[in-house]
Amino acid sequence: MAYQVIQDRDMLLKACEESGTRFPYSDDISVLATPIKVGSKTVNNRIVYQAMEGCDGTYDGAPDTLTKRRYLRFARGGAGIIWFEATAVLGEGRANPRQMYLTPKTQDDFKRIVADIKEECMRANGFEPIVICQLTHSGRYSKPEGTPAPLIAYNNPIFEKDNPIDPSRIVSDEYLDRVCEALVQGAIDAEKCGFDGGDIKSCHRYLLSEILSAYNREGRYGGSFENRTRLLTTAVKEARLATNKNNFIITSRLNIYDGFEYPYGFGVNEGEGITPDLSEAKRLAKILVSNGLDLLDCTMGNPYFNPHVNRPYAKGTYEPPEHPLFGVQRMLDGISEVAQEIKGTPVICSGISFLGGVSANVCSGYINNGGFDFAGYGRETLAYPDCASAITSGANLDPKKLCICCGKCTEIMRCKGGTPGCVIRDTEVYMPLYKKFVLGKE
Numbered sequence: 286m287a288y289q290v291i292q293d294r295d296m297l298l299k300a301c302e303e304s305g306t307r308f309p310y311s312d313d314i315s316v317l318a319t320p321i322k323v324g325s326k327t328v329n330n331r332i333v334y335q336a337m338e339g340c341d342g343t344y345d346g347a348p349d350t351l352t353k354r355r356y357l358r359f360a361r362g363g364a365g366i367i368w369f370e371a372t373a374v375l376g377e378g379r380a381n382p383r384q385m386y387l388t389p390k391t392q393d394d395f396k397r398i399v400a401d402i403k404e405e406c407m408r409a410n411g412f413e414p415i416v417i418c419q420l421t422h423s424g425r426y427s428k429p430e431g432t433p434a435p436l437i438a439y440n441n442p443i444f445e446k447d448n449p450i451d452p453s454r455i456v457s458d459e460y461l462d463r464v465c466e467a468l469v470q471g472a473i474d475a476e477k478c479g480f481d482g483g484d485i486k487s488c489h490r491y492l493l494s495e496i497l498s499a500y501n502r503e504g505r506y507g508g509s510f511e512n513r514t515r516l517l518t519t520a521v522k523e524a525r526l527a528t529n530k531n532n533f534i535i536t537s538r539l540n541i542y543d544g545f546e547y548p549y550g551f552g553v554n555e556g557e558g559i560t561p562d563l564s565e566a567k568r569l570a571k572i573l574v575s576n577g578l579d580l581l582d583c584t585m586g587n588p589y590f591n592p593h594v595n596r597p598y599a600k601g602t603y604e605p606p607e608h609p610l611f612g613v614q615r616m617l618d619g620i621s622e623v624a625q626e627i628k629g630t631p632v633i634c635s636g637i638s639f640l641g642g643v644s645a646n647v648c649s650g651y652i653n654n655g656g657f658d659f660a661g662y663g664r665e666t667l668a669y670p671d672c673a674s675a676i677t678s679g680a681n682l683d684p685k686k687l688c689i690c691c692g693k694c695t696e697i698m699r700c701k702g703g704t705p706g707c708v709i710r711d712t713e714v715y716m717p718l719y720k721k722f723v724l725g726k727e
Protein backbone atom coordinates (compact mmCIF):
# COMPACT_ATOMS: atom_id res chain seq x y z
CA MET A 286 0.00 0.00 0.00
CA ALA A 287 1.52 3.32 -1.05
CA TYR A 288 0.74 6.36 1.07
CA GLN A 289 1.17 10.01 0.26
CA VAL A 290 1.59 13.03 2.48
CA ILE A 291 -1.67 15.00 2.73
CA GLN A 292 -1.72 17.99 0.37
CA ASP A 293 -5.11 19.61 0.95
CA ARG A 294 -8.51 19.29 2.60
CA ASP A 295 -10.03 17.05 -0.11
CA MET A 296 -7.16 14.62 0.21
CA LEU A 297 -7.50 14.68 4.01
CA LEU A 298 -11.22 13.87 3.83
CA LYS A 299 -10.57 10.97 1.48
CA ALA A 300 -7.72 9.59 3.59
CA CYS A 301 -9.82 9.97 6.76
CA GLU A 302 -12.56 7.91 5.15
CA GLU A 303 -10.07 5.21 4.10
CA SER A 304 -8.41 5.07 7.51
CA GLY A 305 -11.46 5.58 9.72
CA THR A 306 -9.87 8.64 11.35
CA ARG A 307 -11.24 12.09 12.22
CA PHE A 308 -9.48 15.34 12.95
CA PRO A 309 -10.62 18.77 14.05
CA TYR A 310 -9.98 21.21 11.19
CA SER A 311 -9.91 24.98 11.12
CA ASP A 312 -9.83 27.04 7.92
CA ASP A 313 -8.68 29.94 10.05
CA ILE A 314 -5.10 29.27 11.15
CA SER A 315 -4.52 32.66 12.78
CA VAL A 316 -4.32 31.09 16.25
CA LEU A 317 -0.88 29.77 15.26
CA ALA A 318 0.35 33.36 14.91
CA THR A 319 -0.77 34.36 18.42
CA PRO A 320 1.71 34.79 21.28
CA ILE A 321 1.54 32.69 24.42
CA LYS A 322 3.23 32.81 27.81
CA VAL A 323 5.57 30.00 28.81
CA GLY A 324 6.96 30.32 32.32
CA SER A 325 8.22 33.88 32.58
CA LYS A 326 8.66 34.32 28.81
CA THR A 327 6.35 35.25 25.98
CA VAL A 328 6.62 33.15 22.84
CA ASN A 329 5.90 34.98 19.57
CA ASN A 330 3.79 32.24 17.95
CA ARG A 331 2.52 28.66 18.36
CA ILE A 332 5.01 26.93 16.10
CA VAL A 333 7.83 24.80 17.47
CA TYR A 334 10.69 23.39 15.43
CA GLN A 335 11.24 20.13 17.25
CA ALA A 336 14.67 18.76 18.10
CA MET A 337 16.25 17.46 14.87
CA GLU A 338 19.65 15.96 15.36
CA GLY A 339 22.16 16.30 12.53
CA CYS A 340 25.00 14.12 13.93
CA ASP A 341 27.25 16.79 12.49
CA GLY A 342 29.01 18.48 15.41
CA THR A 343 32.75 18.52 16.05
CA TYR A 344 34.17 15.51 17.85
CA ASP A 345 34.32 17.72 20.97
CA GLY A 346 30.54 18.18 20.72
CA ALA A 347 30.33 21.77 19.45
CA PRO A 348 28.17 22.89 16.50
CA ASP A 349 30.08 22.53 13.20
CA THR A 350 29.42 23.85 9.68
CA LEU A 351 26.26 21.85 8.86
CA THR A 352 24.90 22.37 12.37
CA LYS A 353 25.23 26.14 12.04
CA ARG A 354 23.69 26.08 8.58
CA ARG A 355 20.69 24.12 9.90
CA TYR A 356 20.03 26.48 12.81
CA LEU A 357 20.38 29.63 10.74
CA ARG A 358 17.82 28.20 8.31
CA PHE A 359 15.55 27.38 11.26
CA ALA A 360 16.09 30.90 12.69
CA ARG A 361 15.04 32.53 9.41
CA GLY A 362 12.02 30.20 9.39
CA GLY A 363 10.20 32.17 12.08
CA ALA A 364 9.14 29.52 14.63
CA GLY A 365 8.33 30.81 18.12
CA ILE A 366 10.38 28.02 19.69
CA ILE A 367 13.48 26.33 18.30
CA TRP A 368 14.19 23.10 20.18
CA PHE A 369 17.93 22.66 19.92
CA GLU A 370 18.70 18.99 19.22
CA ALA A 371 19.76 16.16 21.58
CA THR A 372 22.78 17.42 23.52
CA ALA A 373 24.65 14.94 25.71
CA VAL A 374 25.41 15.70 29.34
CA LEU A 375 27.83 12.76 29.80
CA GLY A 376 30.38 11.57 27.24
CA GLU A 377 29.46 7.90 27.52
CA GLY A 378 25.83 8.82 26.81
CA ARG A 379 26.48 10.34 23.37
CA ALA A 380 24.52 8.67 20.56
CA ASN A 381 27.29 9.23 18.02
CA PRO A 382 30.81 10.69 18.05
CA ARG A 383 29.52 13.95 16.56
CA GLN A 384 26.53 14.42 18.86
CA MET A 385 26.30 17.80 20.58
CA TYR A 386 27.96 17.65 24.00
CA LEU A 387 27.74 20.48 26.50
CA THR A 388 31.03 20.78 28.44
CA PRO A 389 33.19 23.63 29.75
CA LYS A 390 35.19 23.27 26.53
CA THR A 391 32.20 23.69 24.19
CA GLN A 392 30.24 26.29 26.18
CA ASP A 393 31.52 29.27 24.18
CA ASP A 394 30.48 27.57 20.94
CA PHE A 395 26.98 27.03 22.33
CA LYS A 396 26.85 30.68 23.48
CA ARG A 397 27.72 31.74 19.96
CA ILE A 398 25.14 29.57 18.20
CA VAL A 399 22.31 30.63 20.52
CA ALA A 400 23.21 34.30 19.98
CA ASP A 401 23.42 33.73 16.20
CA ILE A 402 20.01 32.01 16.12
CA LYS A 403 18.40 34.91 17.99
CA GLU A 404 20.08 37.54 15.86
CA GLU A 405 19.19 35.82 12.60
CA CYS A 406 15.53 35.40 13.58
CA MET A 407 15.34 39.03 14.74
CA ARG A 408 16.85 40.18 11.43
CA ALA A 409 14.53 38.02 9.30
CA ASN A 410 11.32 38.10 11.37
CA GLY A 411 11.60 40.96 13.87
CA PHE A 412 11.50 38.85 17.04
CA GLU A 413 13.74 36.58 19.09
CA PRO A 414 12.71 32.93 19.27
CA ILE A 415 12.79 30.90 22.46
CA VAL A 416 15.65 28.40 22.18
CA ILE A 417 15.48 25.26 24.29
CA CYS A 418 18.42 22.91 24.85
CA GLN A 419 17.54 19.20 24.79
CA LEU A 420 19.62 17.59 27.53
CA THR A 421 20.06 13.87 27.04
CA HIS A 422 21.65 10.56 27.90
CA SER A 423 21.21 8.09 25.04
CA GLY A 424 21.14 4.99 27.25
CA ARG A 425 20.83 1.84 25.15
CA TYR A 426 21.56 3.87 22.01
CA SER A 427 24.88 5.24 23.28
CA LYS A 428 27.65 5.06 20.66
CA PRO A 429 30.24 7.61 21.76
CA GLU A 430 32.97 6.05 19.60
CA GLY A 431 30.68 5.08 16.72
CA THR A 432 30.07 1.49 17.84
CA PRO A 433 27.27 0.43 20.21
CA ALA A 434 28.16 0.87 23.89
CA PRO A 435 24.70 0.49 25.42
CA LEU A 436 23.88 1.57 28.96
CA ILE A 437 20.50 0.10 29.78
CA ALA A 438 17.90 0.30 32.54
CA TYR A 439 16.91 -3.34 31.99
CA ASN A 440 17.15 -6.12 29.41
CA ASN A 441 14.39 -5.91 26.81
CA PRO A 442 13.81 -8.99 24.59
CA ILE A 443 11.72 -6.96 22.10
CA PHE A 444 14.76 -4.84 21.27
CA GLU A 445 17.54 -7.32 21.97
CA LYS A 446 15.89 -10.43 20.45
CA ASP A 447 18.42 -13.28 20.24
CA ASN A 448 21.29 -11.04 21.30
CA PRO A 449 20.68 -10.05 24.90
CA ILE A 450 22.85 -7.20 26.09
CA ASP A 451 25.34 -8.27 28.75
CA PRO A 452 23.75 -7.53 32.15
CA SER A 453 26.98 -5.71 33.11
CA ARG A 454 25.62 -2.90 30.89
CA ILE A 455 22.63 -2.41 33.21
CA VAL A 456 23.33 0.87 34.99
CA SER A 457 23.36 0.98 38.81
CA ASP A 458 21.17 3.23 40.94
CA GLU A 459 24.30 5.19 41.85
CA TYR A 460 25.02 5.76 38.16
CA LEU A 461 21.47 7.04 37.71
CA ASP A 462 22.02 9.46 40.61
CA ARG A 463 25.02 10.79 38.66
CA VAL A 464 22.93 11.10 35.48
CA CYS A 465 20.47 13.21 37.48
CA GLU A 466 23.29 15.49 38.66
CA ALA A 467 24.64 15.78 35.12
CA LEU A 468 21.22 16.74 33.75
CA VAL A 469 20.85 19.42 36.42
CA GLN A 470 24.36 20.70 35.63
CA GLY A 471 23.36 20.64 31.96
CA ALA A 472 20.42 22.93 32.74
CA ILE A 473 22.71 25.31 34.66
CA ASP A 474 25.18 25.34 31.76
CA ALA A 475 22.43 25.80 29.18
CA GLU A 476 21.23 28.87 31.08
CA LYS A 477 24.81 30.22 31.10
CA CYS A 478 24.99 29.72 27.33
CA GLY A 479 21.93 31.90 26.76
CA PHE A 480 19.38 29.15 26.08
CA ASP A 481 15.88 30.12 27.23
CA GLY A 482 15.18 26.69 28.64
CA GLY A 483 16.38 23.17 29.29
CA ASP A 484 14.59 19.97 28.28
CA ILE A 485 15.14 17.01 30.59
CA LYS A 486 14.69 14.59 27.70
CA SER A 487 12.57 11.55 28.49
CA CYS A 488 11.42 10.27 25.12
CA HIS A 489 11.92 7.78 22.30
CA ARG A 490 13.37 5.16 24.67
CA TYR A 491 16.64 6.89 25.42
CA LEU A 492 17.74 6.41 29.06
CA LEU A 493 15.14 8.43 31.02
CA SER A 494 12.35 7.24 28.77
CA GLU A 495 13.41 3.60 29.11
CA ILE A 496 13.30 3.83 32.90
CA LEU A 497 9.61 4.78 32.79
CA SER A 498 8.91 1.13 31.88
CA ALA A 499 11.45 -0.50 34.21
CA TYR A 500 8.64 -2.47 35.88
CA ASN A 501 10.89 -5.40 36.73
CA ARG A 502 13.99 -3.49 37.78
CA GLU A 503 14.97 -3.72 41.41
CA GLY A 504 16.05 -0.78 43.56
CA ARG A 505 15.13 2.90 43.72
CA TYR A 506 14.51 3.34 39.98
CA GLY A 507 12.40 0.30 39.17
CA GLY A 508 9.05 -1.29 39.95
CA SER A 509 6.51 1.17 41.32
CA PHE A 510 5.31 4.26 39.45
CA GLU A 511 7.14 6.40 42.01
CA ASN A 512 10.43 4.58 41.40
CA ARG A 513 10.15 4.47 37.60
CA THR A 514 9.48 8.21 37.42
CA ARG A 515 11.99 9.17 40.14
CA LEU A 516 14.85 10.15 37.83
CA LEU A 517 12.73 12.45 35.68
CA THR A 518 10.73 14.05 38.49
CA THR A 519 13.87 14.62 40.59
CA ALA A 520 15.89 16.04 37.68
CA VAL A 521 13.04 18.44 36.84
CA LYS A 522 12.65 19.54 40.45
CA GLU A 523 16.38 20.06 40.95
CA ALA A 524 16.90 21.76 37.59
CA ARG A 525 14.08 24.16 38.52
CA LEU A 526 15.73 24.96 41.84
CA ALA A 527 19.17 25.36 40.27
CA THR A 528 18.14 27.83 37.55
CA ASN A 529 16.43 31.22 37.55
CA LYS A 530 12.66 30.84 37.35
CA ASN A 531 12.39 34.38 35.96
CA ASN A 532 14.76 33.68 33.13
CA PHE A 533 14.81 29.99 32.31
CA ILE A 534 12.14 27.50 31.23
CA ILE A 535 12.23 23.95 32.56
CA THR A 536 10.60 21.50 30.21
CA SER A 537 10.63 17.86 29.18
CA ARG A 538 10.10 16.06 25.91
CA LEU A 539 8.13 13.13 27.23
CA ASN A 540 7.04 9.83 25.71
CA ILE A 541 3.45 9.50 26.88
CA TYR A 542 3.14 6.08 25.17
CA ASP A 543 5.88 3.77 23.88
CA GLY A 544 3.86 1.28 21.82
CA PHE A 545 5.38 -1.87 23.37
CA GLU A 546 3.55 -4.32 25.53
CA TYR A 547 3.90 -4.69 29.29
CA PRO A 548 6.46 -5.07 30.89
CA TYR A 549 8.46 -3.39 28.11
CA GLY A 550 6.50 -0.23 27.38
CA PHE A 551 5.27 2.88 29.18
CA GLY A 552 1.60 3.75 28.72
CA VAL A 553 0.18 0.20 28.50
CA ASN A 554 -1.44 -2.25 30.90
CA GLU A 555 -0.57 -5.85 31.67
CA GLY A 556 -2.54 -8.23 29.47
CA GLU A 557 -3.76 -5.46 27.14
CA GLY A 558 -1.09 -5.71 24.44
CA ILE A 559 -0.14 -2.34 22.98
CA THR A 560 -3.47 -0.62 23.68
CA PRO A 561 -2.59 2.83 25.04
CA ASP A 562 -3.52 3.80 28.59
CA LEU A 563 -2.43 7.33 29.35
CA SER A 564 -3.27 7.32 33.07
CA GLU A 565 0.38 7.09 34.18
CA ALA A 566 1.43 9.75 31.67
CA LYS A 567 -1.27 12.08 33.01
CA ARG A 568 -0.28 11.41 36.61
CA LEU A 569 3.37 12.04 35.72
CA ALA A 570 2.57 15.27 33.85
CA LYS A 571 0.81 16.63 36.93
CA ILE A 572 3.75 15.77 39.20
CA LEU A 573 6.18 17.39 36.77
CA VAL A 574 4.13 20.59 36.81
CA SER A 575 4.02 20.58 40.60
CA ASN A 576 7.83 20.15 40.52
CA GLY A 577 8.16 23.34 38.48
CA LEU A 578 7.82 22.26 34.84
CA ASP A 579 6.80 25.24 32.66
CA LEU A 580 6.14 23.47 29.35
CA LEU A 581 5.54 19.88 28.21
CA ASP A 582 6.56 18.55 24.78
CA CYS A 583 4.76 15.24 24.15
CA THR A 584 5.67 12.47 21.75
CA MET A 585 5.31 8.66 21.37
CA GLY A 586 7.10 5.57 20.15
CA ASN A 587 10.66 4.61 19.30
CA PRO A 588 12.48 5.59 16.11
CA TYR A 589 14.16 2.17 15.74
CA PHE A 590 11.47 -0.43 16.51
CA ASN A 591 8.15 1.27 15.80
CA PRO A 592 8.91 4.38 13.72
CA HIS A 593 5.34 4.26 12.35
CA VAL A 594 4.23 5.25 15.89
CA ASN A 595 6.99 7.82 16.34
CA ARG A 596 6.81 9.55 12.95
CA PRO A 597 3.99 8.35 10.68
CA TYR A 598 5.46 8.00 7.20
CA ALA A 599 4.69 7.49 3.53
CA LYS A 600 7.74 5.30 3.00
CA GLY A 601 9.96 3.55 5.51
CA THR A 602 11.87 0.39 6.21
CA TYR A 603 8.68 -1.65 6.61
CA GLU A 604 5.04 -1.48 5.58
CA PRO A 605 3.27 0.20 8.52
CA PRO A 606 0.64 -2.01 10.18
CA GLU A 607 -1.82 0.90 10.09
CA HIS A 608 -2.67 3.88 7.92
CA PRO A 609 -0.25 6.74 8.78
CA LEU A 610 -3.21 8.98 9.66
CA PHE A 611 -4.15 6.47 12.33
CA GLY A 612 -0.75 7.07 13.92
CA VAL A 613 -1.14 10.84 13.63
CA GLN A 614 -4.55 10.63 15.30
CA ARG A 615 -3.20 8.45 18.14
CA MET A 616 -0.47 11.02 18.70
CA LEU A 617 -2.63 14.17 18.56
CA ASP A 618 -5.62 12.80 20.50
CA GLY A 619 -3.29 11.30 23.11
CA ILE A 620 -1.37 14.54 23.55
CA SER A 621 -4.62 16.50 23.87
CA GLU A 622 -5.77 14.06 26.55
CA VAL A 623 -2.60 14.65 28.59
CA ALA A 624 -2.87 18.43 28.03
CA GLN A 625 -6.33 18.41 29.67
CA GLU A 626 -4.72 17.25 32.91
CA ILE A 627 -2.32 20.19 33.18
CA LYS A 628 -4.44 23.09 31.95
CA GLY A 629 -2.45 26.30 32.33
CA THR A 630 0.86 24.62 31.40
CA PRO A 631 1.40 24.81 27.64
CA VAL A 632 1.76 21.54 25.71
CA ILE A 633 3.45 20.89 22.36
CA CYS A 634 2.40 18.18 19.91
CA SER A 635 4.60 16.00 17.67
CA GLY A 636 4.30 13.79 14.60
CA ILE A 637 2.52 16.16 12.21
CA SER A 638 4.74 16.16 9.13
CA PHE A 639 2.56 13.53 7.42
CA LEU A 640 -0.31 16.06 7.59
CA GLY A 641 1.70 18.21 5.15
CA GLY A 642 -0.46 20.92 3.56
CA VAL A 643 -3.20 20.66 6.23
CA SER A 644 -0.94 20.43 9.27
CA ALA A 645 -1.62 24.05 10.26
CA ASN A 646 -5.39 23.61 9.84
CA VAL A 647 -5.49 20.43 11.90
CA CYS A 648 -3.28 21.86 14.67
CA SER A 649 -5.40 25.04 14.73
CA GLY A 650 -8.43 22.79 15.07
CA TYR A 651 -6.93 21.06 18.11
CA ILE A 652 -5.79 24.34 19.67
CA ASN A 653 -9.19 26.00 19.10
CA ASN A 654 -10.94 22.97 20.64
CA GLY A 655 -8.83 23.31 23.81
CA GLY A 656 -6.38 20.50 22.97
CA PHE A 657 -2.65 21.24 22.99
CA ASP A 658 -1.07 24.70 22.58
CA PHE A 659 1.75 24.40 20.04
CA ALA A 660 2.21 22.73 16.64
CA GLY A 661 5.55 20.88 16.82
CA TYR A 662 7.17 20.19 13.45
CA GLY A 663 9.93 17.59 13.00
CA ARG A 664 10.90 16.39 9.50
CA GLU A 665 9.06 19.35 7.93
CA THR A 666 11.72 21.70 9.31
CA LEU A 667 14.46 19.99 7.30
CA ALA A 668 12.41 20.05 4.09
CA TYR A 669 10.72 23.40 4.48
CA PRO A 670 12.58 25.51 7.04
CA ASP A 671 10.40 28.55 6.22
CA CYS A 672 7.14 26.77 6.96
CA ALA A 673 6.57 28.72 10.19
CA SER A 674 6.70 32.15 8.56
CA ALA A 675 4.41 30.93 5.77
CA ILE A 676 1.89 29.70 8.37
CA THR A 677 2.06 32.76 10.63
CA SER A 678 1.55 35.03 7.63
CA GLY A 679 -1.65 33.07 6.91
CA ALA A 680 -0.42 31.54 3.64
CA ASN A 681 -1.03 27.99 2.49
CA LEU A 682 2.04 25.79 2.65
CA ASP A 683 3.63 25.35 -0.77
CA PRO A 684 3.05 21.73 -1.91
CA LYS A 685 6.37 21.80 -3.78
CA LYS A 686 8.29 22.47 -0.56
CA LEU A 687 6.57 19.96 1.74
CA CYS A 688 8.33 17.03 3.39
CA ILE A 689 7.20 13.86 1.61
CA CYS A 690 7.96 11.60 4.61
CA CYS A 691 10.17 9.36 2.47
CA GLY A 692 12.52 8.38 5.31
CA LYS A 693 15.71 9.35 3.50
CA CYS A 694 16.84 11.64 6.35
CA THR A 695 16.68 8.67 8.71
CA GLU A 696 18.42 6.39 6.21
CA ILE A 697 21.42 8.73 6.26
CA MET A 698 21.28 8.91 10.07
CA ARG A 699 21.46 5.11 10.37
CA CYS A 700 24.74 4.94 8.41
CA LYS A 701 28.01 5.19 10.27
CA GLY A 702 29.14 8.83 10.12
CA GLY A 703 25.94 9.88 8.30
CA THR A 704 24.74 13.47 8.74
CA PRO A 705 20.98 13.64 8.07
CA GLY A 706 19.09 16.34 6.22
CA CYS A 707 16.45 16.57 3.49
CA VAL A 708 17.58 14.77 0.36
CA ILE A 709 14.50 15.82 -1.62
CA ARG A 710 14.13 19.54 -0.80
CA ASP A 711 17.70 20.41 0.21
CA THR A 712 19.15 18.38 -2.63
CA GLU A 713 22.33 20.26 -3.33
CA VAL A 714 23.72 19.58 0.14
CA TYR A 715 22.07 16.30 1.08
CA MET A 716 21.81 14.27 -2.15
CA PRO A 717 25.61 13.93 -2.31
CA LEU A 718 25.59 12.89 1.37
CA TYR A 719 22.81 10.36 0.69
CA LYS A 720 24.83 8.93 -2.20
CA LYS A 721 27.96 8.77 -0.08
CA PHE A 722 26.52 7.29 3.11
CA VAL A 723 23.49 5.27 1.95
CA LEU A 724 24.35 4.25 -1.60
CA GLY A 725 28.09 4.03 -0.95
CA LYS A 726 28.91 6.19 -3.99
CA GLU A 727 31.19 9.17 -3.58
Ligand SMILES: Cc1cc2nc3c(=O)[nH]c(=O)nc-3n(C[C@H](O)[C@H](O)[C@H](O)COP(=O)(O)O)c2cc1C
Binds near residue numbers: 488705
Ligand atom coordinates in the same frame (compact mmCIF):
# COMPACT_ATOMS: atom_id res chain seq x y z
C1 LIG B 1 16.73 13.10 11.32
C2 LIG B 1 15.95 13.16 12.59
C3 LIG B 1 16.56 13.64 13.74
C4 LIG B 1 15.83 13.71 14.95
N1 LIG B 1 16.45 14.19 16.08
C5 LIG B 1 15.74 14.26 17.26
C6 LIG B 1 16.36 14.76 18.44
O1 LIG B 1 17.51 15.18 18.47
N2 LIG B 1 15.60 14.76 19.56
C7 LIG B 1 14.28 14.35 19.59
O2 LIG B 1 13.65 14.41 20.64
N3 LIG B 1 13.70 13.90 18.46
C8 LIG B 1 14.38 13.85 17.31
N4 LIG B 1 13.74 13.43 16.17
C9 LIG B 1 12.28 13.18 16.19
C10 LIG B 1 11.53 14.43 15.71
O3 LIG B 1 11.77 15.53 16.57
C11 LIG B 1 10.00 14.20 15.61
O4 LIG B 1 9.51 13.79 16.87
C12 LIG B 1 9.61 13.14 14.58
O5 LIG B 1 10.29 13.36 13.36
C13 LIG B 1 8.09 13.15 14.34
O6 LIG B 1 7.63 14.43 13.95
P1 LIG B 1 7.33 14.78 12.41
O7 LIG B 1 6.19 13.90 11.98
O8 LIG B 1 6.92 16.23 12.40
O9 LIG B 1 8.56 14.52 11.64
C14 LIG B 1 14.46 13.32 14.98
C15 LIG B 1 13.87 12.83 13.81
C16 LIG B 1 14.59 12.74 12.62
C17 LIG B 1 13.90 12.23 11.40
